[in-house]
Amino acid sequence: MIGERIKSLREKKGYSITKLADLAGVSKSYLSYIERNVQNNPSLQVLAKIAYHLDTNMEYLLGEELAPKVSVEDVLDEEWHSILRDAVDEGMSSGDFRALKDLVRSHKWKDEGLVPGKKKTSNIIILHIDH
Amino acid sequence: MIGERIKSLREKKGYSITKLADLAGVSKSYLSYIERNVQNNPSLQVLAKIAYHLDTNMEYLLGEELAPKVSVEDVLDEEWHSILRDAVDEGMSSGDFRALKDLVRSHKWKDEGLVPGKKKTSNIIILHIDH
């Protein structure tokens, strides 16, 4: 059910109900109701705001209940989303990232056979950056 | 917008507003409002019922407004998304990216005062990468 998913993600991020409610701009009482499925018919806008601040999307929150899902978001796991958002916040431009990405590719990152969903730690060693 | 998608699918199926409203169990007045975006914040249950009787799913109806208002897309523009998707396809791990990102930050990227939405090209020069 949707309530459990929200609660689980919220706790995983270390947010209290109050914190998430403030971030998402919904009342904490309502969020409490939703998590316990006391009220299980939120509007799109409410659900979207909650999903955003949990670094996820509505499809995930809805689960299989209502929406068969085949979206690009499925490819980009949640960690990517949150990392990328941080990077943007920190002022990284798309050009910067593209340059780094191309570089990575040129060094045959793919050789290691990364499978979707599998995570690995970095093996980058950068000797110098100048700008 | 969601209204246009519903209307388009409805007409493609040859349904009148009244017909679809009856099938889906919502009032035709409300359906009319939704199609014209007079009211654009329906509940999950209403949207699910409409989607079902249009042989589609909520995802499609939501389209790129998967997260209306404060969506990921507002912060991470389209270019970011496509770049990131490419990177993942190419086998770049989140750990790799995180390392690059931290590096960028340590080099005071932010100093240049990037404002949200503004784009700039890369000024990275990487002398060497080893792995």
Added chain:
DNA sequence: TTGACATGTTCTATATAAAGAACTACACTT
């Protein structure tokens, strides 16, 4: 202990989603 601060809950009030008319306009009949 005390009290100040978090946590999540349950009240009650209000805003708004949604229903159920009545209404307009158009197309066919006869």
Added chain:
DNA sequence: AAGTGTAGTTCTTTATATAGAACATGTCAA
């Protein structure tokens, strides 16, 4: 034309989603 039917819209009301308290409970420091 006058009637009949069906389309979609705009009224007005009702239901309920959501907000904003007040409330309870726990924790931790002074």
